[in-house]
Each structure stands twice: as structure tokens, then as C-alpha cells.
Amino acid sequence: MRLSDISEWLVPVHVVGEQDIKIENIACDSRKVSAGDLFICLRGFTVDGHDFAAQAVAQGAVALVVEEKLAVDVPQLVVPDTRRAMAVISSRFFDFPSNKFKLIGVTGTNGKTTTTHLIYHIMTAWGKKAGLIGTINRRIGDQVVEMKNTTPEALDLQRYLHDMHREGADYVAMEVSSHALDLGRVRGCQFRTAVFTNLTQDHLDYHETMENYLAAKELLFTQLGNTYSCKQAAYAVLNADDAASDYLLKRTAAQVVTYGIDQAADVRATNIRFSGQGVSFDVETFRGNGHLDLQLTGKFSVYNALAALATCLLEGVPFTVIKDSLEQVAGVDGRFERVNAGQPFTVLVDYAHTPDSLENVLKTVQEFVSGRVYCVVGCGGDRDRAKRPLMAQIAVQHSDVAVLTSDNPRTEDPERILQDMVDGVSGVDRARFTEIIDRREAIQFAIDAAEPGDVVLIAGKGHETYQEINGKRYDFDDRSVARAAIAANGFAKERERIE
Numbered sequence: 259m260r261l262s263d264i265s266e267w268l269v270p271v272h273v274v275g276e277q278d279i280k281i282e283n284i285a286c287d288s289r290k291v292s293a294g295d296l297f298i299c300l301r302g303f304t305v306d307g308h309d310f311a312a313q314a315v316a317q318g319a320v321a322l323v324v325e326e327k328l329a330v331d332v333p334q335l336v337v338p339d340t341r342r343a344m345a346v347i348s349s350r351f352f353d354f355p356s357n358k359f360k361l362i363g364v365t366g367t368n369g370k371t372t373t374t375h376l377i378y379h380i381m382t383a384w385g386k387k388a389g390l391i392g393t394i395n396r397r398i399g400d401q402v403v404e405m406k407n408t409t410p411e412a413l414d415l416q417r418y419l420h421d422m423h424r425e426g427a428d429y430v431a432m433e434v435s436s437h438a439l440d441l442g443r444v445r446g447c448q449f450r451t452a453v454f455t456n457l458t459q460d461h462l463d464y465h466e467t468m469e470n471y472l473a474a475k476e477l478l479f480t481q482l483g484n485t486y487s488c489k490q491a492a493y494a495v496l497n498a499d500d501a502a503s504d505y506l507l508k509r510t511a512a513q514v515v516t517y518g519i520d521q522a523a524d525v526r527a528t529n530i531r532f533s534g535q536g537v538s539f540d541v542e543t544f545r546g547n548g549h550l551d552l553q554l555t556g557k558f559s560v561y562n563a564l565a566a567l568a569t570c571l572l573e574g575v576p577f578t579v580i581k582d583s584l585e586q587v588a589g590v591d592g593r594f595e596r597v598n599a600g601q602p603f604t605v606l607v608d609y610a611h612t613p614d615s616l617e618n619v620l621k622t623v624q625e626f627v628s629g630r631v632y633c634v635v636g637c638g639g640d641r642d643r644a645k646r647p648l649m650a651q652i653a654v655q656h657s658d659v660a661v662l663t664s665d666n667p668r669t670e671d672p673e674r675i676l677q678d679m680v681d682g683v684s685g686v687d688r689a690r691f692t693e694i695i696d697r698r699e700a701i702q703f704a705i706d707a708a709e710p711g712d713v714v715l716i717a718g719k720g721h722e723t724y725q726e727i728n729g730k731r732y733d734f735d736d737r738s739v740a741r742a743a744i745a746a747n748g749f750a751k752e753r754e755r756i757e
Contacts, residue, residue, distance in 0.1 A: 259351060261321050264296070265335050267350045268343055275333030279320055284351055286344060286413050293318030298344045298413070299325070307340070323347065341412075341442055348416035349446035355419035356448045359389075359427045362569060363434040363444070365478050366455025366497075368615040369562045372554075373455060374431040375590045376566035376583075381429045383583040384575050389422040389430035391415070394591055394721050398425045409438030412445060419447070429573075436474040444478070451572065452478045452512070453495040453565050457502040458614030472502055479510035486513075495568045497561065498523040515544065515572060517564040519557070525568040527560050532625045545571050550581055553588050556622030558615070592720025594619065597740045601749040602710040603629070607736045609720025611638070611665070613648040616717055620656035629711030632704040633657035635718055636697065637679060639670030646675065647682025653691070654683050657715070659707065660691040663700035665718045666726040697725065698739050705743040716740060 262277035282294030288310035291297055297314035299307035299322060311319075311328050321333040323340050337343040362377060364370045371393050378397075381388040389398040391410070396403050396418055409432070410418065422430055434452075438444055457472055483492040494510045496503040498518035507514055517525040530539040537559055538551045552563060563584055570580050589595055597605040606623070610616040616635065623631055633653045637646045653660035662679050664672045672695050683691055694700040704714045716736045719725075725734035 261296070261333060261335075264347055264350060267346055268335060268337055270338065271343075272327075272336040273333070274327055274336060275321075277333060279333060281321065281351075284347065284413055285314070285319070286411065288314040288317070291317040291319050293320075295319045296321045296323065296347070298323040298340055298347070299328075300340055300344070301325070342445070345412040345416075345442055345445035348413045352416045352420035354446070354448075355416060355423045356430075356446070358423045360429045360450040360573070361419075361447060362429060362431045362451045362453065363447070363449045363478055364431065364453040364455065364565070365434040365436070365439070365475050366453075367458045367612055368610075368618070369455035369558060369565070370433040370435075371609070372559070372562040372590050372593050373453060373565045374433050376562060376587060377429075377431040377569055379587055380566060380570045380575060380580050380583040381431070381573075383586075384570075384579050386428040387426045389425075389427045390432075391418060391430065392433035398422045398427060401425070409433060409435045409443050412443050415443060416446060434478055436471055439477040440474040444481075449478070449482055449492065451493045451495060451569055452482055452510070453569055454479070454497055454500070454503060454506055455561065455565060456497055456500045456614070458612055472505065475502070476506060476509055479506045479512070482510050482512040484511045493569075493572050495565060495572070497565070498526075499561075515568050517561075517568045519560060519564075525564050525571070527564055530557070530560060532556070532622070541567065543567070543571060543577070546577060548577050548581060551585055553585070554594070555626075556594060556618065558618045558622070559594070592722070592737075594622070595720070595737065597737050597744070599741045599744040599749060601705070601708070601744045601747070603708040603712040603714065605705065605708075605714045605716070605740050605744070607716045607720060607740065609722075610635075610717040611719075613645055613652055616649055617652045617656060619715065619717065620652065623713050623715055624656065627711070627713045629709060629713070630658040631656070632659050632661060632708060632712065632714045634661040634663060634697075634700050634704050634714065634716045636663045636665035636700075637675055637718070638666045639668035639672070639675055641668075643678055646678035650679035650682040650691070653717075654686055658690070659704075661700045661704050662691060662693045664695055664697045664725070666722075666724075667728075668726050669728060697734070697736075701736065701739050702743040702746065705740065706747065714740075 261279050281296045285291045285295045286298045291314045297319040323335045364373045374392050378388045378390040483490045492512040494512040494514045496516050498516040498521040516523040519527050524544045526542045527539040536553045537555045592609045595607045608619050610619045635653050708714050723735045724731040
């Protein structure tokens with residue numbers, strides 16, 4: 259593709275220099291520039307890509323996209339907003355990949371990862387080539403790659419979607435974060451279906467208010483197609499039990515299908531029965547009724563399954579296929595994941611890092627535990643401070659012993675983070691909680707204290723395999739740490755002897 263092919267798509271644009279040059283690829287990270295690339299200078303929160311333009315040219319960039327003309331001797335496309343331009347350029351360069359399959363976006367505070375995984379598994383079981391983009395990884399067929407952000411930058415996202423089209427994708431299920439929506443990362447994506455899970459407090463360090471947070475989520479639904487033709491049909495799948503759904507319903511032109519438990523809905527679960535092994539329920543849908551026996555458990559799992567069920571029914575997937583697929587899913591990495599290493603008590607690792615998600619997980623534990631509940635939980639640094647006391651309050655309220663500890667301190671003092679949490683439980687009986695800054699020691703403490711019939715919930719990091727401290731990432735996997743703690747008590751050795 260030539261630079262002129264790209265510039266003709268940008269409005270307004272001021273072209274500096276020759277346009278009749280070939281563009282081999284596009285980059286927005288100067289460290290990844292190769293010969294023949296077009297380098298897009300983005301203004302970020304901590305660095306400005308314009309400051310690295312000369313470095314990009316030295317590495318082979320043949321043209322730039324900038325917000326102001328630079329003293330660099332290569333052609334430049336000067337635009338008002340390089341981030342907005344990047345979405346247009348990326349879509350054009352990769353030939354509008356989301357138009358070539360059905361793209362399903364899932365947004366909400368909690369449940370995005372599990373819901374997209376369920377949709378992916380259902381579509382695969384239906385015989386379709388399905389892709390997945392989300393917090394844990396992106397995948398198409400047997401190809402699996404770990405992800406850094408829940409939703410990639412527009413350039414990377416369009417490249418991934420292009421790759422999935424080349425692999426023959428029929429459907430792609432994608433997590434869509436509020437940050438991504440607000441920063442325009444999904445501009446240029448044509449969504450077939452937008453799914454809303456729920457809205458609870460999170461990311462207020464970025465959005466500042468819940469109103470702004472909801473407004474970011476809203477963008478996914480207002481961006482759905484405004485026509486009702488066969489080729490451009492679009493759907494919104496909304497949680498009828500979440501008040502924010504009424505707001506979203508009024509702001510989308512798409513046809514709407516609702517799901518829920520407590521309120522009337524197009525897809526509704528009834529007669530729900532929980533156990534430590536899973537959850538079963540009857541389901542009433544706009545395409546008939548049925549029954550599900552899931553290996554997943556908890557009310558949140560019911561919601562996630564209903565969202566996936568409603569989405570796939572819209573695509574014409576037979577209920578029997580959906581049922582078989584959902585019932586075969588044993589779990590998702592770091593989501594209510596059991597750690598079994600021979601111990602006579604239950605150890606669970608979950609990504610719950612918001613007040614609502616932590617409360618939901620602890621309430622689920624209370625539905626089957628026969629002994630005591632130990633909750634190991636921390637809060638991330640450089641993030642929403644307002645939720646820290648709430649997390650501590652919920653941990654103390656819904657467990658017998660809360661072990662308050664570190665999560666990813668990032669650049670903050672972990673003692674300060676922990677103090678924010680402790681402030682939320684001032685006046686509470688000290689026997690109900692303890693503070694251990696070192697997360698490894700905190701996990702060991704809870705496992706040392708647990709007895710047969712107890713549950714140890716390790717919350718906050720889930721699938722993550724690192725701990726971020728002072729800008730560096732260190733290997734740390736709650737599941738591996740828990741297994742080591744169990745082995746230190748001799749349970750794993752005892753299991754091996756018995757087996």
C-alpha cells in the first residue's frame with residue numbers, strides 16, 4: 259500500500275512531502291519499527307510518541323503520522339488526533355477485517371472473560387472457526403498467544419482481526435474494556451453483537467465517576483449499526499437484572515435481547531440449585547425452554563452462561579449444542595479455579611478484584627462450605643483507592659478470617675495500600691482479620707490455618723503469573739504459590755503415598 263492510499267482516508271489531513279512511497283507495515287512503538295514502516299506518533303499518559311520520531315526514522319520508518327510537523331526528513335501526515343487517525347489507518351491497511359466475520363463484543367465490570375470463553379466454546383462446538391481476544395489470551399484454532407491488555411490498541415487489534423480472518427474465522431468473541439472504548443481502540447470495528455454483563459465500582463482512578471464509567475460502556479452500544487438490513491443486522495444482549503441496562507437500551511438502535519434471573523427477561527434462569535461441584539437450573543428462552551447442569555458454580559456463573567446462551571441463540575445455534583458445550587466447560591483460568599494438591603480442604607483462586615465480584619465469589623463459597631472461610635485479598639497500586647476499604651469490608655463480612663495483603667503494588671507503597679484497606683474495617687474484631695504484606699506469606703498463613711471442610715479463597719490476581727512491584731514484573735502465580743504452601747504442610751506427599 260502507498261502512503262497516498264492512506265492519506266486519502268484521513269480528514270482533515272495536511273500532507274508534508276512525497277506521498278508516492280510504499281508502506282510495508284505500521285507501528286506505534288518506536289522499538290518495533292522496521293524498514294518501510296509508517297510510524298504513528300501517539301501522545302500517551304507518560305510518554306509522547308513524537309519524541310521518538312527520529313529514532314523510528316533511524317530504524318527504517320519511511321513516513322510519520324503526527325499532530326504537528328516535525329523536523330524530520332520523511333513524509334508526514336499531519337492530523338488533529340493521531341490516535342483517532344490510527345483507527346482509520348489500521349482499518350484501511352488491514353482491509354476492514356471485522357466486516358468479514360461476525361464480531362461479538364462483551365463489556366461490563368465483571369464476567370467478560372468467562373462469557374467470551376463460553377461463546378468461543380459454543381461456536382467451536384457448533385462447527386464454526388472461532389477466535390477469542392481477551393484478558394488471558396487471544397486464540398484462533400490451536401494458536402494461543404498471551405495478551406498484555408484486555409483490549410489491544412487499535413493498530414494491534416486490527417492486525418489480530420486480520421490474522422483471524424486469514425485463518426478463516428466465522429466468529430470472534432472479544433472483551434471490550436471501558437478504557438478501550440474511551441480511548442477509541444475499537445473504532446473501526448463492526449460489531450455484530452454487543453453484550454453487557456454488569457456495572458459495579460471499578461476503574462474510578464481513570465473514569466473518576468460512575469457516570470463517566472457507564473458513558474464509556476455506552477459507546478459499544480451506540481456504535482452498533484443503525485440499519486436493519488440482512489447484511490448489517492446488529493444485536494444488543496443486556497442483563498435485565500442490572501439497572502444500567504435500561505440506560506443502554508435507550509441508546510442503541512440494535513434489536514435487544516435480555517437475560518436475567520430476578521427480572522423478567524427473554525432468557526431467564528429459574529429453579530437454580532448450587533453445589534460445590536457446579537450449578538443446575540432451568541432456562542426459559544425466546545426459542546424454547548431447557549435445563550442446564552454446569553460444572554461452573556455461583557450466581558455469577560449463571561449470568562455468564564445466560565449471556566452466552568442468549569448471544570448464541572441469536573446466531574441460530576441449536577439449544578442442544580449450547581447445552582452440551584456449556585456443560586462440558588470445567589472452568590476458565592483463574593476464575594473460581596480449584597487448586598487440588600492433596601489437601602483436605604478447598605483452595606480457590608479467583609480474579610475477583612472489585613467489591614462486587616469479591617462479594618459474589620464469597621457468597622458462592624458460603625453456599626457450599628461446611629467449615630470456615632479464609633479470604634486472602636489485596637488491592638492494586640496506582641488504581642482506584644476508593645474501593646480499597648470496600649474490599650476489606652466485604653472480605654471481613656463474608657469470611658471468617660480475612661487476610662489482607664498485597665496485590666500488584668506497582669509504584670505505590672504496599673503499606674499505604676494496606677492501610678487504606680484496614681481503614682475500612684476499623685472497629686472490627688481483630689480476630690476477624692490480619693494484615694500480611696508479603697502475598698506469599700499471606701497465602702501460606704491461610705493454608706496453614708485451614709482444616710478439613712474449610713475454604714481458602716485467594717482473590718484478586720486469578721490467571722496472572724506475575725506481581726508488579728516498582729515497575730518490574732516478578733514471577734508470581736497464586737496457584738503455584740498455593741500448591742507450594744500445601745506441599746509445605748505435607749499434604750501433597752501424603753496424597754502421593756496414598757495413590
